[in-house]
Structures are given as structure tokens and as C-alpha cells.
Amino acid sequence: MNIDVTMPRSFVAQGFINGEDAKEAPFPTENPVDSLEVPSYRAFQVTMINAGNPAIFINAEALGLRGNEMQADVNDNAELLRKCEAIRAYAAVRMRRVDPTTININARILSMGKLHHATTGTGGVAIAVAGAIPGTVVNRLVANKAGGSIRFGHPSGVMAVGAQAEQKDGAWVVTKAIMLRTARRLMEGPSSLAPELRTLHHDYCHA
Template structure:
């Protein structure tokens, strides 16, 4: 019987924040996949194990959740004053497409470490001990990100005592700075309003804050849609009707933000925008059994990614939360108690997270200058991945 041999591609499997994915150096990909196109997408789909009608990604590196169905391609930066170019691909689990429309803030935490370990950063940029300040060009959204990577004896420090809710084990802290995090060419608030009336056929009219910061995100009040803001994954992800409800909100919000022209287009743009709901600080028990009190947080936030409630919080959505919280009058700011602030601590299904953000008005329009949060990252495996040679 005729068969096609497998090919092997150097790769590293890494955790970054509360996500994990397969990392590639651009130059290690087959020549045909070193540029955007069908061949690249097919290679990444086969690497992760998609599309999988069983939703399990058994025949690939994916973990059957949006947080573990991710790919990263890195190369020496072509941009002045940057070290590495970072391209993120969100791989659909059950459909044959890779979404290139946004960044992954969690995996950003692993970009600096991979770049250093794979010779993508000039040696004189790496101290013997201390912090390597890695200047990342995020190609999906064309933004600068700074990763402060700890270095010990000339090597990336991966172990440590920093604890991140949503990650079981401690590791070394990596501080990430998202510079000018507004995502997109237009206004940070694409409708021109801090709060809009979002009309959704079959649902009604809801108050919504729609912001381009970190990643395009639609925020609604939990109480307006029958939730408390303390829900865990099982309360939503096990109910197809609830998931369809959120997808409808997301699609109509995307139209109002100018990201798509029709509801039908939303199916091919699952990564962006995100849909989230907010509520004032309320005590609850996290998915790990940890008690979260009102004193621990300023507000509660729950967000969906790729059609499912996220087990913790997407890094880019955290940037959106921090930025919106810094701007008086947004739904996020009001849920946190209103007023001026330059940081916010919010509750998510796995625990809590603090994000710092700076925003100011310029000529009557709000603009974000920086958002900062701490994550961690660790290599899980490195070597080669195997894929059938005829898959692309």
C-alpha cells in the first residue's frame, strides 16, 4: 500500500500565562509555509490536530480548548529598534481555519524566552544576570510589546515563586508592557461612545462598552443578561443555547464596531472580538476551590474565547479590562466603582488578576499609552513535530 512519509519540523511546546501552544522559528518551517497562505494554515492545523469533529484534537498537539489550540511563529525583527517579530495563529478546533485577526496576550509571555533560547535576540542584549528587555513587534496588530525576561547565569530563568491564578505551579515572573495597546487603525472606541445601546434581534437592546485595546472587546453588564459575574465554565459551556446567545451578542457587537459587515461573517472571525460581562465585586469560589472575597477584587469579569467561557482570562482581554477600567464612564469602570484609576484587580473563574493601565484624552478622544501585567512562561518540550508530508 502506498503511503506518504511524515516530515519533521523543529518546534517548542510552551506555556505562556494561562495558555500553551506550539512555537516555531519562521526559518524552520517548510519554504512554502514561510509566507502567509494555505500551505502555512494547513501545516498549523495538522500540527494542532484540527479540524476535529470530535472536538478532542487527539491526533495533534492541541488540548481541545481555545487556550491550548494555539500557534506562534517568530523571527528576527524586520522593524527598527525591535528584537523579534511575533505572529500568532489561533487554530479552530472543529473547523479548518486559522484566525490571524488578533494577538494572544498570554503566549506573549513566552515570546521573549523562545526568542532568546533560539538565537533570535542579539547576544549583547542579554545580561549575565538581571532582566533582558525584549522588544517585540506583534505582527497581527502591528504593535510594540516589551517583555521583561529574568536571566540567571546568562540563561532564561523559567522556575521561580511567582504564582498566577489559572496555572497550577509557580514559575519566574515575566512583566509584559503593552505599548499603545489600542488595537486597530481607528479610534479606541470605534463608535465614538464609551457606552452604546447595542440592539440585538431576538434579545433586545443592551448597554455595551466596545473597545479596541489589547484586543477588540465587547463588555455588557452581567445583570442585564441574567448573570452574576461569578459563573464558572460549567455554568455556560455545557449549555449550547447559552453559547449561541453569547455568539449572537458577539456578532452584532462586531458589526457595530465595524469589524464585519454581516452576522454570517462572524463564523470566520472567532478570535475577535471577544465578548465579556462585568459585575461589581462579589465573593465566590474559584474553579480551584479558592475563596475570592469582595476585598480581593474591584469587580468580576467573565469572558468568552472561541465560543466558550475562558477558564481564567485571556491576556489581551485583560489589557482591554485594564484600559476600560482606567476611563471613567465605561461599563468596566462603573462596575469597579467609577472614578479615576491606573490599575484594577478583577475576579475571573480561576481567581484574580491585577492589570495596570494608563489612558488620557487627546483632542477629546481617549487614548491608551500603556498596559502592564505580570505573567509567567515555561518550556514544556522542545524537539520536532511530525506531520504527514501530504497534508499541505
């Protein structure tokens, strides 16, 4: 077996057996192929599957591509990037990755001159703070319906954020900002530390 990579080394086989995704049906729509209507574009024949990651498969020809493009061919094509983002956003709703009834607002963040594929953590904090201060654009959209927290939709899903702010001497001061993210245990087991590292670890954890 040959694998063409930049720095070939010994083979390592990775297996994924009965993972979290195995509890869900691989096709959120229950169809191996769907017609996905994307406003401002057209309907695309796509496969929407949840295996490892939620993914959307579409023929390259449907996007005006050959299938052998390199990064620059895609990243330098602004219209193609907009089209791909639109397809992904509408597919996310069809795949029930985003339930429109569970979010307060939609938000999109531009980073490095391009639309972010999801949202930045710091951008989420900014949304939380803006939502907590009366009179801002964000606050006007979520006032009286966010209950102190904001769930906003982005191209890859939903993020929940919240903040507290108060006025002191006529100026707004942010006292707390919270961003909810998910985490899962990656490993469990003993570890060995050098004596000097044990002391450093103890001092840090009990500071």
C-alpha cells in the first residue's frame, strides 16, 4: 500500500468503532440524496451525512469545478466561497444542525477579509456584551426575549453567550462575559511528571 504524503513514515491505522455518531442515523434527512434549494442560486443534488463530522457532498460540476482544484483556485474565488457558504448554511438547517426556533438572532463574522466558517470565540463575546447594553443594534434585536443569554446561529451551528454590564460614573463597564462551548474527555489514565514539574503543577492548581 502506498500513500502519497509530503513526509512518508510508518503506517498507523485509525479505527472508529461505535462512536457518538453511531447513535444517530447517518442521513439526518433519511435520504442518501436530496434536492437542496438554495435561494439566489438553484437546487443542488447533495448527500448530507453525519459521520465523523456533518458533511455535504456535491458534484464538482454543479459548482462549475473540475474536482482537482488547489487551495488558491478556491480561496481566491469570492463568488464560489459565497456559494459554498450558502449551500452549507441551508444544508445545516435541513440536517437539523440548526433549529430556527431555538435561536435569538443570526450572526456572521468576517475574519481576515472573508466570512468565517463558524464564528470566533472573541466575536461571540462581543455579541454577548453588545446584547447586554441597552440601545445597541444587538440589544434591540434580543431585548426582552433572550433571558440574559443569547443563542445565535452561525454557518456551522449555534453558540450560546451571555454577559453582564453596568454603568459606573457614566461609563459602561463589563463585569462578566460567558461563552458556552462543548468539551469531551480525550483520555483517562496515569501520567508521570518530573519532581520539579509536580511542584509547579501543585502551586498552579492551588494558587
